[in-house]
Amino acid sequence: MQIKKIGILTGGGDCPGLNPAIRGVVYRAMSEGIECIGILDGWKGMIECKSISLKLQDVEYIMNKGGTIIGTSRTNPYKKENGPERCVETLKKLELDAVVAMGGEDTLGVATKLFKDKNFPVVGVPKTMDNDLSCTDFTFGFDTAVTVAVDAAERLLDTGRSHRRIMVLEVMGRHAGWVALYTGIASAADWILLPEEEVNINKMCEHLKKVYERKKSALVIVSEGVILPGLKAEKEELDEFGHMILKKRGIGEQVADVIEKNTGIETRVAVIGHIQRGGAPTLFDRILGIRVGVKAVELILEGKFGYMVALKGNDLVPVPLEEATGQLKTVPPQWIQFMHFLFK
Numbered sequence: 001m002q003i004k005k006i007g008i009l010t011g012g013g014d015c016p017g018l019n020p021a022i023r024g025v026v027y028r029a030m031s032e033g034i035e036c037i038g039i040l041d042g043w044k045g046m047i048e049c050k051s052i053s054l055k056l057q058d059v060e061y062i063m064n065k066g067g068t069i070i071g072t073s074r075t076n077p078y079k080k081e082n083g084p085e086r087c088v089e090t091l092k093k094l095e096l097d098a099v100v101a102m103g104g105e106d107t108l109g110v111a112t113k114l115f116k117d118k119n120f121p122v123v124g125v126p127k128t129m130d131n132d133l134s135c136t137d138f139t140f141g142f143d144t145a146v147t148v149a150v151d152a153a154e155r156l157l158d159t160g161r162s163h164r165r166i167m168v169l170e171v172m173g174r175h176a177g178w179v180a181l182y183t184g185i186a187s188a189a190d191w192i193l194l195p196e197e198e199v200n201i202n203k204m205c206e207h208l209k210k211v212y213e214r215k216k217s218a219l220v221i222v223s224e225g226v227i228l229p230g231l232k233a234e235k236e237e238l239d240e241f242g243h244m245i246l247k248k249r250g251i252g253e254q255v256a257d258v259i260e261k262n263t264g265i266e267t268r269v270a271v272i273g274h275i276q277r278g279g280a281p282t283l284f285d286r287i288l289g290i291r292v293g294v295k296a297v298e299l300i301l302e303g304k305f306g307y308m309v310a311l312k313g314n315d316l317v318p319v320p321l322e323e324a325t326g327q328l329k330t331v332p333p334q335w336i337q338f339m340h341f342l343f344k
């Protein structure tokens, strides 16, 4: 089948690298004489048939732009009346031969289902600052988010040292601790709390007291998905994909309170939040973004619908969407062990 027109959508939390990826799709498609359009606000635009044209001048200078020029949302077509059917109608109405869906677990989970249920001609591009998508070594957005968080951690250390305080930084990452792990290691943190490891308050506080004796300050990085013992996450607000809205829990604050109470040392907390998701993409995210965008068009030309572009080593390879979205990629025990060697 000859491909004449491709739709691009970006879903879920935005992240730096999406615009380079959009540019990659448009540029590669142009080389084949294929037209591209942007579906606005992720799957919402597919349901509501909202789109914009994407021509050379629209994407030429977006390599350095954070966010996504075509908008995003956390809309799940499977939670809307006739959502999947309306996605298929839009496909026909806009005369699309293929769709490139850029997203994480949720957006690509929808792509997986639509491909299976409706034979929807979709190819996936992995993006998420959480880096928790299986089958790919890295997702763009992660490198920028961690770079921003490391800068924040180092700023906290400066003020923490001056005031002889323990500083706690809460970072995003949802139920995977990659952002906290990399931020903590790169900023020489004294303790890191990950959702993948049960919190041992005693062990952490004893260690922080020892560190404080030596340095008169300490830095703790906590992932937003951490749960303190005895404080079970109940009655959480859920999004359309059934995920807890973690920012409402204030885990950073809870950790700082526990530390101050158990060590007697003055402790302060900062929550970096969405600042991690904005700003210009790093070099790594720009190159990865544009590469996966180009590759997505190549998968379409090969007729590899139902696949996602994955980074393995430095190569881009197709993997079935079903495999990529089946299970979250969380921090494995060997990384946790490695992290503990660095607390002295």
Ligand code: F6P
Pocket: 013, 074, 104, 128, 129, 130, 172, 173, 174, 224, 246, 247, 277
């Ligand atoms: O999945 C990316 C992410 O930034 C998570 O780390 C975070 O929990 C969530 O999105 C925040 O979502 P929202 O932008 O909808 O508040």
